[in-house]
Amino acid sequence: MKITAIETVVVNAIHRNWIFVKVVTDQPGLHGWGEATLEWKTRAVTATVEDLKPFLIGEDPARIEHLVRRMTHFSFWPLGAIGLSAVSGIEQALWDIKGKALGVPVWQLLGGRVRDKVRVYTHLRRAKIGAQVGTEDISAFCDAVQETVEMGYAAVKLGFVPYSGYDAPLPTVCHVEKLAAAVRERVGDGVDIMTDFHGRPQSIDAAKAYIDAIAPIRPLFVEEPIQPGNTPAMADLARRVECPLATGERLFTPREFAEVAETRAVAYIQPDLAHCVGFSGGRRIAAIAEAAGMGVCPHNPMGPVAGAVALQFDVATPNFVIQEEAVGLVPWFRDICSAYPLDLVDGFWRAPEAPGLGIEIDEAAAARYPFEQEIIPAMEAALPDGTVAHW
Structure with a gap:
């Protein structure tokens, strides 16, 4: 062949x-x-x-x-x-x-499955474009979170933290604290909440201020509280806060993850199989994390093939914890597939049985949505004084 x-x-x-x-x-x-x-x-x-x-x-x-x-x-x-x-x-x-x-x-080729189903989490309103809610109106934000949970999820990742610089203004920190507490009160203790900082704080102290504000709701993890790549700083932050930290979507090689593991910089790693050399890189990275007692929560806010890849990986990875997904991103998420393994049942994806990845792209259907210049939300990332911020 x-x-x-x-x-x-x-x-x-x-x-x-x-x-x-x-x-x-x-x-x-x-x-x-x-x-x-x-x-x-x-x-x-x-x-x-x-x-x-x-x-x-x-x-x-x-x-x-x-x-x-x-x-x-x-x-x-x-x-x-x-x-x-x-x-x-x-x-x-x-x-x-x-x-x-x-x-x-594929999971059979990875040593066989170690679980029958894969726990998943989504974003606000399943990440549906145009259906997001700002954090200014706490009640409306909580309504959207509740709506998301009612779609069948027992875990959701939210963005609580605004564009940030080297400091964390007290009014902003207080608002984040109130917002997080209101979300927890609305959904109860049975729903896991994660929050993604997107590396917006540009100092450890700013990140710590926001993490301390969110800590009382006991999030499953705080993702990318500072920019990735400075592992000693992340490890320093981890020792100053009470929340589990996570990082990895913008790390690519086993060597980068080995440094994270060696310093115990986070509780969870988040390799993205679309960037870390797929199954080959992902398996090496997961083994490094397992040796350090760290869980794997793969990053994936992308398309249906990436989801199918993640599902196969998760089924066969012993230290897997929870999988990110964004299947509500656009209305045609599933329309372009002639075979599709990502059905949500009680907050889980089931282990697939079809050969290979279990997914096929309908190229004729896909052709109805050709390349266009993306709408880039990062273009709006700025501090009140006009300074460009991390999106």
């Missing part, structure tokens, strides 16, 4: 373009799907997929580790977020091919 073509299919999802990667073989009808979505870098990622083709065409798709090494070692220059996203989409598609060829779901 040989690889004969590698194609990309781009589907516009308003705030991002989903980048699906299709690897085609010389066996009639046998192909694999992956997802390499990287917000606001669509053209760069699809071009990188083209650049990687010479390392793959004519090769045996079953030699996954060998092909990953060809893509990463032959590239010479460190690949970074764009390059590793392209590699990740291709790598996932290779596993899809292998599972289909052997007639088994």
Whole structure:
């Protein structure tokens, strides 16, 4: 069996373009799907997929580790977020091919499933674009959270913290404290609440002020309280606060996660399989975390193929905790799939049984939503004095 073509299919999802990667073989009808979505870098990622083709065409798709090494070692220059996203989409598609060829779901190739179902969480109103609610009106925000829970979720991630600088103004901190308390009171103790800071605070002290305000509601974790990459600072912060911390969506390599594990900088890591070299990188990262006693909560606010990939990974990963999803992002989330494994039942996804990833993209349906320049919410990220802030 040989690889004969590698194609990309781009589907516009308003705030991002989903980048699906299709690897085609010389066996009639046998192909694999992956997802390499990287917000606001669509053209760069699809071009990188083209650049990687010479390392793959004519090769045996079953030699996954060998092909990953060809893509990463032959590239010479460190690949970074764009390059590793392209590699990740291709790598996932290779596993899809292998599972289909052997007639088994990918989780069987990862050592078998360790659980029967996968707990998931979503964002406010399932991340539906145009249906978000600002934090200024606490009552309206709580109504939206309650509505989300009533969709069948027992866990939800929310954004409590505004664009921030090096300080945390007292009125803002007090509002965040009231908002968090109101949300907890509304949903009760049976719903896990997570909050994503997006790395907005630019100092440890500012981050700590907001975390301390949220701590009384006992969130499952506080995500990216400071910008990723400064692991010593994250470890310092972790020792100053009472909340579990999480990070990892903007880390890509086992070495980066090893530093997090070595310093016990967070309680949970959040690798994104669309950026960390898919299953190959994700498995290494999960093993590093397990050795350090850390749970895995994979990042994934992207398209249906990324969700299918995450589901296979989660089923077979012992230290998995909870999975992010955003299946309500756009109305056509499911319409572009001719096979789809991501049905929510009592707050869980069920272990899939179909061969490969268990998902197929309907390319004719996908073509109805071609690439468009995304609406970029980060363009609004500014402090009151006009200083550009971290989105």
